[in-house]
Amino acid sequence: MSSPSHDDGPAPAPLDDPGDPAATPPDRPLKVLIAGDTFPPDVNGAANFTERLAVGLAGRGHDVHVVAPAATRRHGTFVEEHGDQSITVHRLNSTRWPLHDWLRFATPWTVQHNTRPIVDSFAPDVVHIQSHIVIGRGLTKVARDRGIRVIATNHFMPDNLMEHTPPMPRKLLDWIARRAWKDAANTYQHAEAVTTPTRKAAGYLEAATSVRGVLAISCGIDASDYTARRTRPKDNRIVFVGRVTAEKNIDVLLRAMLKLPADLHATLTIVGGGDLLAKLTQMSVDLGLGDRVTFAGYLSDEELRHTLTTGTVFCMPSTAELQSIATLEAMASGLPVVLADAMALPHLVDEGVNGHLFTPGDADDLAAKLTDVLTASDDEYLAMRAASLRMIEPHDIGRTLDTFEKLYRGQTVAAQAADASFPADQATGGAGR
Structure with missing residues (x-):
């Protein structure tokens, strides 16, 4: 029997290095704007993590707002009950993806226009995007223009997207996957830190893109x-x-x-x-x-x-x-x-x-x-x-929240190298596998 491998472990322990001299003081509550292309009532891993993160941070006294697609045609800003917390959620006008039974996307060309007033009104210390696909891409540009720190977490795999595309040749699917990864890199290069749940996932992202220094931080649960x-x-x-x-x-x-x-x-x-x-x-x-x-x-x-x-x-x-x-x-x-x-x-x-x-x-x-x-x-x-x-x-959620708080404040978190044993050829294609 083998011993548990630590190569794919959860969040690295934060270092004591304060990092950026402009880092947010460690005793001040933060204003955190979390953004994703999926959020409850959607049921999937990214949506569940985004909710758990928002609820956990709010429970620690931080002021947390979420930007997500409207789950119906009704859009606007609402105070919603998630877990044991009341969270301000900005629901952007959205359209249902016709090849999926519930997935809705915010209209891409309206994201920057619709999120600028949210950012200017809330004035967050940090923007944490959960996806590069639509809202994360537009909101990153808005935050960058205002000098606001951006943290990115990647939950994306081409396989998750390709299953909802019309039938097409494998070569075309692989080309779309490569374009999707390139698009991800174009957004993630503007983030101060990029994270993903495990070292295997970090290796997958680094092998598929030009992004380096990806941090492995477990999504965490409250056991x-x-x-x-x-x-x-x-x-x-x-x-x-x-x-x-x-x-x-x-x-x-x-x-x-x-x-x-x-x-x-x-x-x-x-x-x-x-x-x-x-x-x-x-x-x-x-x-x-x-x-x-x-x-x-x-x-x-x-x-x-x-x-x-x-x-x-x-x-x-x-x-x-x-x-x-x-x-x-x-x-x-x-x-x-x-x-x-x-x-x-x-x-x-x-x-x-x-x-x-x-x-x-x-x-x-x-x-x-x-x-x-x-x-x-x-x-x-x-x-x-x-x-x-x-x-x-x-994988305790408390460790996850501790690490993200460090990143939000601009403090240094111990880097984990991507898993070098992960085959690069599996990362560059991926469609239909």
């Missing part, structure tokens, strides 16, 4: 929100949480269900919604899994936590994860994990200790790894649960 059972569940219930879309490779998980030993009586609960929900629901019926697979749809936070607490093992077959908050939540609930050996997921597995990695797309290998967890002795199984709980500790 105290989740509850782990002390005993082994009586049922063998596999849990998946995430968007029901092509990049998640849920079809591989369904095929693996057919290959599990019948005497395990294993079931699968799929939490989430997306454009493939109807197709995969029908696929489960066609495979004869109708009585063993439950498509739970979107759940409330309380329902989700209960589902994780009562699960037996968590599975993430996706090949396009820059961190996987869902996996962190499962580990905080004490679940062993079986994850695809792709992108940033390997940093959440100590092979054979808290779970397993499987060959992406290989239903036989996935079934074998799930079977290994489900047939483990009670002592071995409980040891895997304990290992997941230990491994989640460095």
Whole structure:
């Protein structure tokens, strides 16, 4: 059994170097403007992190505003309840992307015009963009013109975007991916610091662009929100949480269900919604899994936590994860994990200790790894649960907030070099993989 790798670890510890002599005093509350192309009620990793960051910073006494696309045609400035905080959210006029069931984008050529009065009225100490695609690009230019510090976090992968494009030749998809990365670099070069959730993701970004010195800062979760059972569940219930879309490779998980030993009586609960929900629901019926697979749809936070607490093992077959908050939540609930050996997921597995990695797309290998967890002795199984709980500790949201506060104030944060072992040829293309 290998020891946990620290190469893909969470946020580096901040240094004591004050950095920029013009840095904001460490005892003064900050005015932080966070911007992203997705925000709740959207359900995805970037939206969830943006909300968690805003709520955490507000809870520490900072004045936090968010700029995001309107979730409907109703746009303007609103005070919204997120978590236990009231957050001022500036909802920009938006248009629904026709190839997606809910995604809406702010109108690109209006972003600068619409965000200038927001910036001038709020006068933030720092602008933290969560995406370069639309709002982040325009707002970075507005902030730069006013001499306001910009921090950028990259949640983008071409695979996430390409699944919502019309069918087209692979060469054209790869060209679009390269253009998308170039566009990202054009925005990120104006940021004082660029971050992404893991070192693997940092290596991916550096290999695909001219951006260097990318910092790995875990998105973080509040582990105290989740509850782990002390005993082994009586049922063998596999849990998946995430968007029901092509990049998640849920079809591989369904095929693996057919290959599990019948005497395990294993079931699968799929939490989430997306454009493939109807197709995969029908696929489960066609495979004869109708009585063993439950498509739970979107759940409330309380329902989700209960589902994780009562699960037996968590599975993430996706090949396009820059961190996987869902996996962190499962580990905080004490679940062993079986994850695809792709992108940033390997940093959440100590092979054979808290779970397993499987060959992406290989239903036989996935079934074998799930079977290994489900047939483990009670002592071995409980040891895997304990290992997941230990491994989640460095991903505490408090550490994440501490590090971003340092960056916001212009203080130096220890740099982590990009993972040199990450294949550059996988980063430069990526479309359709």
